[in-house]
Each structure stands twice: as structure tokens, then as C-alpha cells.
Amino acid sequence: MDRKTRNELQAAIEEQIEAVSRELAEMQERAKTVDLDQPIGRLSRMDSLTNQGILLSSVTKAKTRLARLKQVLKNIDGQEYGLCRECGEEIGIQRLKALPESELCIDCAQ
Numbered sequence: 548m549d550r551k552t553r554n555e556l557q558a559a560i561e562e563q564i565e566a567v568s569r570e571l572a573e574m575q576e577r578a579k580t581v582d583l584d585q586p587i588g589r590l591s592r593m594d595s596l597t598n599q600g601i602l603l604s605s606v607t608k609a610k611t612r613l614a615r616l617k618q619v620l621k622n623i624d625g626q627e628y629g630l631c632r633e634c635g636e637e638i639g640i641q642r643l644k645a646l647p648e649s650e651l652c653i654d655c656a657q
């Protein structure tokens with residue numbers, strides 16, 4: 548991978564870290580406003596519990612992605628970055644830009 552490509556990828560990763568951080572903050576804000584002690588009907592209470600569950604699992608997913616993106620940003624200068632963990636071939640640049648934390652090339656991922 549050449550310097551220019553690495554720089555482009557680094558910019559893409561930083562952008563995605565920012566986007567996911569924003570999303571995460573929004574979700575955490577929303578999770579706070581779901582008040583389970585509100586005297587609401589049984590059905591809507593179950594609804595809000597379900598929504599709360601979905602929200603919390605999205606928060607967990609976003610946190611995991613954020614941690615992986617930060618890890619990738621740290622390792623981007625390493626020899627291994629951009630190589631498929633399975634076959635050792637280079638992972639396509641378009642794939643890396645969309646999903647910088649990819650460890651598999653498109654063929655191995657399928």
C-alpha cells in the first residue's frame with residue numbers, strides 16, 4: 548500500500564470515528580430519556596422495554612466498532628494492515644475505505 552492510499556484511508560477512518568462517536572452520543576442521550584418508571588400502560592411499557600433493548604444493543608455495537616476503528620488507526624502504518632487474514636492478499640481499497648476494520652478480502656469474507 549503506498550503512502551497516498553494510506554493517507555486516504557487514514558482520513559476515511561478518522562471520518563468514520565467521528566461519525567460513529569456522534570451516533571453513539573445521540574443514542575446514549577436517547578437511552579437516558581427512556582424513563583421506565585413512568586406510569587404507562589403495560590403494552591407501551593413493554594414497547595419501551597423493547598426499544599430500550601434495541602437501543603442498548605446498538606450502543607454496544609457502536610462502541611465495539613469505535614474501538615476497532617481506533618485500533619485500525621493505530622495499526623495503519625503496520626505491515627499487516629490491508630492484508631487479508633485468510634489468504635494474505637491485499638484487501639481492495641474500496642472495501643477498506645467503506646469498512647476500514649476489514650480483516651478479510653471480499654472473496655474470503657463471502
Ligand SMILES: [Zn+2]
Nearest residue numbers: 631634652655
Ligand atoms: Zn482473502
